[in-house]
Amino acid sequence: MGLLPDQLPWWIAGPLLGLLVVGLFVVANQPLGASGAYVQTIKTVRHDTDRVTWRVWYFGGIFVGGLLATILGPGVEIRQGYDAMTAAGWSAPAIGVVVLLGAIVMGYGARVAGGCTSGHGICGTAQRSPASWTTTATFMGTAVVVTFLLTSFTALGGS
Amino acid sequence: MPKQMNLVGGLFGAGFGFVLAAGKLHDYDTIHNTLRLTDFYVFGLMGLAIGVSLPLLWILERRGTETRYGGRLSLARSKVERHHITGGILFGAGWSIAGTCPAPALAMLASGATYGAIAVVGLFIGLWLRDRQLIAASQAINEGDGERSTLPGTKTLGAR
Numbered sequence: 001m002g003l004l005p006d007q008l009p010w011w012i013a014g015p016l017l018g019l020l021v022v023g024l025f026v027v028a029n030q031p032l033g034a035s036g037a038y039v040q041t042i043k044t045v046r047h048d049t050d051r052v053t054w055r056v057w058y059f060g061g062i063f064v065g066g067l068l069a070t071i072l073g074p075g076v077e078i079r080q081g082y083d084a085m086t087a088a089g090w091s092a093p094a095i096g097v098v099v100l101l102g103a104i105v106m107g108y109g110a111r112v113a114g115g116c117t118s119g120h121g122i123c124g125t126a127q128r129s130p131a132s133w134t135t136t137a138t139f140m141g142t143a144v145v146v147t148f149l150l151t152s153f154t155a156l157g158g159s
Numbered sequence: 160m161p162k163q164m165n166l167v168g169g170l171f172g173a174g175f176g177f178v179l180a181a182g183k184l185h186d187y188d189t190i191h192n193t194l195r196l197t198d199f200y201v202f203g204l205m206g207l208a209i210g211v212s213l214p215l216l217w218i219l220e221r222r223g224t225e226t227r228y229g230g231r232l233s234l235a236r237s238k239v240e241r242h243h244i245t246g247g248i249l250f251g252a253g254w255s256i257a258g259t260c261p262a263p264a265l266a267m268l269a270s271g272a273t274y275g276a277i278a279v280v281g282l283f284i285g286l287w288l289r290d291r292q293l294i295a296a297s298q299a300i301n302e303g304d305g306e307r308s309t310l311p312g313t314k315t316l317g318a319r
Contacts, residue, residue: 007182008178008181008183010182010200010201010203010207011207013178013181013184014204014206014208015207015208017204017212018207018209018210018212018215019212020171020178021208022216022219023171024167025216025219025226025232026227026232027167027171027227028164028226028229029226029229029230029232029233030229031235032171032175034262034265035261035286037172037261038261038282038283039286041283042283042286042287042290053165053168054160054164054165054167054168054169056168058169058172058175059172061168061169061172061173061174061175061176062173062175062176062179062262062265063172063176063268063269064169064172064173064176064269065175065178065266066176066179066180066267066268066270067269068173068176068177068180069176069181069266070180070269070270073180073181076271077270078271078273079271079273080274081187081273081275082187082272083188084191085187095274096274098257099257099258099277099281100277100281101281102252102253102254102255102256102257102258102278103259103264103277103279103280103284103285104253104281104284104288105250105285106250106252106254106256106257106260106261106285107261107287107289108286108288109245109246109247109248109250109251110246110250110261110285111246111286112242112245112250112289113242113245113246113247113250114237114242114246116250116261116262117205117260117261118175118261118262120247122205122208123212124235125209125213126212127213127234127236128213128234129234129235129236130236130237131237131238132237134239134243134244135244138243138244138251140251141251142248142250142252142255143194143252143255144196144255146251146255146256147195150255150256151195156191
């Protein structure tokens with residue numbers, strides 16, 4: 001609907017996320033982590049007895065919120081989503097394989113580390129947890145190095 | 160946790176997903192350009208999110224704030240262990256390659272990007288694979304030692 005700017009400025013989106021983190025602590029004394037929501041969703045599908053139901057609602061909420069912002073903003077557009085890889089000359093199946101493998105490694109790593117960009121990167125660091133600051137510095141540093149390698153040695157870097 | 164907590168979880172999830180999509184964090188280019196250090200959007204956003212929440216949580220904790228559903232506000236300050244480094248390296252590599260992370264991948268799919276579904280499925284597979292290992296490891300411990308029911312730390316991992 002074009003009611004939102006193309007991209008919310010970082011100095012608005014950042015504090016909003018920060019307030020959501022504080023809000024969930026004030027209401028429920030809980031961190032706002034996305035990978036944990038995935039884990040609880042798996043447990044629910046498997047009918048595991050020690051699942052945390054509200055995290056499954058949280059999981060669904062992320063999807064609904066993303067949809068809402070898209071409807072109010074640019075509108076839902078069915079597309080592949082990896083134009084930069086297509087522009088680099090990669091075929092659609094190849095992009096699918098790259099994204100799938102990347103996501104598997106990411107999910108596995110999130111479970112090993114005990115959190116992801118939200119759980120460790122924002123929520124854990126805000127709790128002043130040494131483990132979260134270490135994890136965040138590690139994944140940020142690794143991601144910058146791997147991106148440097150990808151742009152240096154594959155067509156992703158452009159010509 | 161009371162039943163209303165489900166609604167609270169849904170609302171906070173929606174708020175989170177909304178901000179992520181409005182900030183285009185579900186867009187490959189936003190993540191990729193930040194990680195190749197040509198655009199500092201994500202760094203600025205995360206920095207301010209922490210800059211706002213860290214001092215507020217600190218103050219609330221010091222004042223001994225009673226939370227609505229979770230008792231007295233308590234922050235977790237875990238000490239660094241090896242798995243934080245190894246997990247961080249794997250997560251960072253996957254983040255760079257797929258150009259998205261767990262919550263933005265859901266928002267990406269919601270916005271109509273079909274390959275967001277591949278990222279979400281991949282995340283489920285990766286998380287599930289590690290879960291299988293943890294369960295197998297805790298069962299191996301059970302066979303040797305009847306008192307321990309889970310691996311130390313597996314519960315807190317699941318709660319993240």
